[in-house]
Amino acid sequence: MCQSFVDYSSCKAGKPGSNLGICGVRFNLSPMSDQFSEIILSAIKKVNKEAIWAHTDHVSTVYRGQKEAIFDAVKSCYLHAYQEGIHIHFEATFSKGCPGDTDADYTLTLENNRPNQSQTSHITFPVIGKFAVYPMGSETYMTEIETIINQGIEQGLVSGSSHYCTLLAGDIHAIFQYLEDSFSFLEQHVSHFIIQVTLLCNIPEGEI
Amino acid sequence: MCQSFVDYSSCKAGKPGSNLGICGVRFNLSPMSDQFSEIILSAIKKVNKEAIWAHTDHVSTVYRGQKEAIFDAVKSCYLHAYQEGIHIHFEATFSKGCPGDTDADYTLTLENNRPNQSQTSHITFPVIGKFAVYPMGSETYMTEIETIINQGIEQGLVSGSSHYCTLLAGDIHAIFQYLEDSFSFLEQHVSHFIIQVTLLCNIPEGEI
Numbered sequence: 001m002c003q004s005f006v007d008y009s010s011c012k013a014g015k016p017g018s019n020l021g022i023c024g025v026r027f028n029l030s031p032m033s034d035q036f037s038e039i040i041l042s043a044i045k046k047v048n049k050e051a052i053w054a055h056t057d058h059v060s061t062v063y064r065g066q067k068e069a070i071f072d073a074v075k076s077c078y079l080h081a082y083q084e085g086i087h088i089h090f091e092a093t094f095s096k097g098c099p100g101d102t103d104a105d106y107t108l109t110l111e112n113n114r115p116n117q118s119q120t121s122h123i124t125f126p127v128i129g130k131f132a133v134y135p136m137g138s139e140t141y142m143t144e145i146e147t148i149i150n151q152g153i154e155q156g157l158v159s160g161s162s163h164y165c166t167l168l169a170g171d172i173h174a175i176f177q178y179l180e181d182s183f184s185f186l187e188q189h190v191s192h193f194i195i196q197v198t199l200l201c202n203i204p205e206g207e208i
Numbered sequence: 209m210c211q212s213f214v215d216y217s218s219c220k221a222g223k224p225g226s227n228l229g230i231c232g233v234r235f236n237l238s239p240m241s242d243q244f245s246e247i248i249l250s251a252i253k254k255v256n257k258e259a260i261w262a263h264t265d266h267v268s269t270v271y272r273g274q275k276e277a278i279f280d281a282v283k284s285c286y287l288h289a290y291q292e293g294i295h296i297h298f299e300a301t302f303s304k305g306c307p308g309d310t311d312a313d314y315t316l317t318l319e320n321n322r323p324n325q326s327q328t329s330h331i332t333f334p335v336i337g338k339f340a341v342y343p344m345g346s347e348t349y350m351t352e353i354e355t356i357i358n359q360g361i362e363q364g365l366v367s368g369s370s371h372y373c374t375l376l377a378g379d380i381h382a383i384f385q386y387l388e389d390s391f392s393f394l395e396q397h398v399s400h401f402i403i404q405v406t407l408l409c410n411i412p413e414g415e416i
Contacts (some may be wrong), residue, residue: 136344
């Protein structure tokens with residue numbers, strides 16, 4: 001394997017590498033079950049990918065496209081993986097505006113950018129989890145983080161603050177809507193940002 | 209549940225909330241096995257926590273203390289969870305210098321800050337994964353990211369770049385050493401930073 005060095009000397013804070021405004025998410029589904037492989041592969045196949053660019057390898061899956069389309073697709077993947085009683089760990093990195101990004105590997109559709117909505121809206125379950133927001137290249141980043149957390153508290157979806165994260169609890173659809181709204185808020189205030197989130201379903205009972 | 213709003217108006221970029229330089233990691237172990245609960249709880253219990261502050265809830269586990277102590281503890285937790293043939297997803301958020309941090313919830317020991325090393329150094333296995341580095345409050349963040357990625361390429365631990373992450377592959381101990389070295393590099397160059405990493409072991413064979 002010959003791996004070339006990277007060169008980001010032409011990258012500048014505040015200047016996205018993609019002129020098309022491509023949004024993206026990279027995620028992992030980890031069903032804590034002996035049947036993990038079937039659950040993951042089946043969920044990935046069930047997602048309607050006509051509105052996104054998608055790639056899965058042994059490490060994770062990435063979707064790129066319009067904001068609405070990537071949120072629709074990644075949420076539907078988690079919904080398709082859901083089975084009663086199966087504890088699933090989901091982690092995702094949402095991002096937009098990286099100065100090192102390029103106008104490649106994307107689908108940008110103008111119509112029907114939520115093709116999975118009608119097939120998956122009946123699947124619903126509670127999740128708990130955590131998230132963190134990273135507005136890049138900005139000295140005022142704590143202000144944007146504060147606004148987003150307080151919006152989640154107002155909506156009853158933020159269950160607490162802890163070291164290195166904000167805690168989440170609520171219905172899966174409400175949580176994804178909050179994450180998408182936070183993404184929209186960041187789009188208006190920051191050139192490059194990341195939302196890192198972990199969502200767990202079917203939590204075992206009992207004390208730890 | 210009554211959740212108070214957060215107020216970060218006194219936080220300033222470049223000014224860590226902890227004057228003691230507390231380092232931290234928040235992580236999840238997700239064994240994709242019907243025995244996930246026993247594997248997680250057993251691993252967490254086996255970690256020697258004398259050099260760190262530790263807290264586990266239903267969402268994740270957090271360790272706080274000196275850099276060497278948190279890396280020693282979190283690596284040993286993954287090593288203790290390892291079983292031949294069990295596919296485990298590990299995700300961790302390493303962080304230092306958040307303006308919203310405080311001088312609370314920590315252990316800072318001056319001697320023997322790697323108490324788990326001798327018990328776990330014989331456990332070894334290959335991992336693949338991904339990581340991303342977020343230097344906060346700085347306009348030159350792409351430069352620090354470039355330096356860290358190129359150090360990983362030189363060491364043969366970076367297997368590629370992809371959207372929203374850099375890919376990792378190598379021995380578990382070598383990968384953790386690279387992450388700790390990257391943490392040390394960031395300490396010298398950035399007031400507040402995050403390293404987000406995912407490491408998978410016992411990857412199923414076959415095409416996706």
